[in-house]
Amino acid sequence: MDELWIAADETLEDLQRAGLKLIQKTSGFRYGEDSVFLAAFAAGLVKQKKQVQAADLGAGSGAVSVLLAGRLPQVRLTAIEISPRPFSVLERNFALNQMQSQCTAVLGDVRDVTLLPRASLDLVVSNPPYRDPGRHLPPSRLQNDPQLALEWRTSVETTCLTMDDLMKSAACWLKPGGLIALVQRPANLPDILSAMRQYRIEPVALRTIVPLPGRAPTSLLVAGRLHGRPGSFRYLPDLIVNVSPGQPSPETRQIYGEETHDGSISF
Template identity: 30%
Template sequence: MLELKGDERLDYLLAERLRIIQSPSVFSFSLDAVLLSKFVSVPIQKGKLIDMCSGNGVVPLLLSTRTKASMIGVEIQERLYDMAKRSIDYNGLSGQIHMMHGDIKEIPGQLGHSKFDVVTCNPPYFPTPSKEEINQNEHFAIARHEIYCTLEDVVRTSSQLLRQGGKAAFVHRPGRLMDILSLMRKYRIEPKRLQFVYPKAGKEANTILIEGIKDGKPDLKILPPLVVYNEDHEYNPEIRRILYGEE
């Protein structure tokens, strides 16, 4: 019997036959996480994957429809970790997905270096502002701001976890692109695929998806852009296909 706490609800996970626990006051997944789960290259059968800053476990849950590889999700907020664990159990995926409650910076020391084939991360996007500016909701503040991990922490830890030739994929904001590229090179993750996501045609990009290979050769491919909404503010066909499986 699934126990829901507080204002939690059990939502359908879009195109997939999965359910996920969400809470408007704690955490609900975003389009960014869904795009990351569709963008990253994953092995179909064997392998070891790790998702950092997992939130309520949406990326591992979605990846379970694409790969049979074993997965670990890491989340520092105990409440979100608990939500993810209950969702994984509810969907009968505890044999494939294991959640860890902890700080991503400590994970290489706990699990070992160079052990993973794929690392994914939808990290906090924004530097930590002053106390007056920060979101009063602690869960939202930690998810959005670099309170417990910086972008450099994310890239460095990804490199430590990846085996040579392993892949790391991130979703972030275009304003941090130069930071991401320089940090990936600094920590031996060669950028290989980059995609810009636009809210509407004619608007500036507001999201980037980037994947790199540890100790890979320089050869960055810029993928066709993704445009989320049409002029009527409805999802474009490609986004509808990603979200709902519609052709």
């Protein structure tokens, strides 16, 4: 079977960077600016020029993986995805961008710590559809059918990654001093910091993503270091997406383009 086939319910997107492209489903979770900003943020954390061992936990169709690998030629990345449907797309996206020697797709549950060797990673990235299954209600169309609602909740509890799950696995797979970078909703910040500390991951950086000057942030970029030194936390300047409606900021244009600076973040 041709690895590069595109189904009728899929689209081919231009990632607007170095010729990278992304196949994705027309329905379900689709990549957006959060994936682009996370890849840039994570790449800025990496200082070493030698080979970097990384993993994308809950990789979906692979937007973050492809963008990160495109930014860091020295990265060797394992992308883990639990759902067969996006996993099929993930594999094809690595083939489409000729990244098979740089990136490996693994069909599996991030909560299974046997998927990767312990203390093997320099960097973990994640942008999963995180939610607390205990607080998540079935869609209204299912609530009048107890059996369907039960099946739906069982599916959510099986595939839904909690922040505790994420940090537990990251702490198992990161080398001492290794970094985790993720993008999340502001409402999840208390859960993020609590879970990091529980698994000896010290928060080291926070950056808010703000749609327009003066607006409240819509997303957060957060980084932590396994066995990091307390007191090393940095609150980075806001990432302003647009200077006015429909007008990207210079930094947004830079992130989406071929910036000449390395974008590194110092701690």
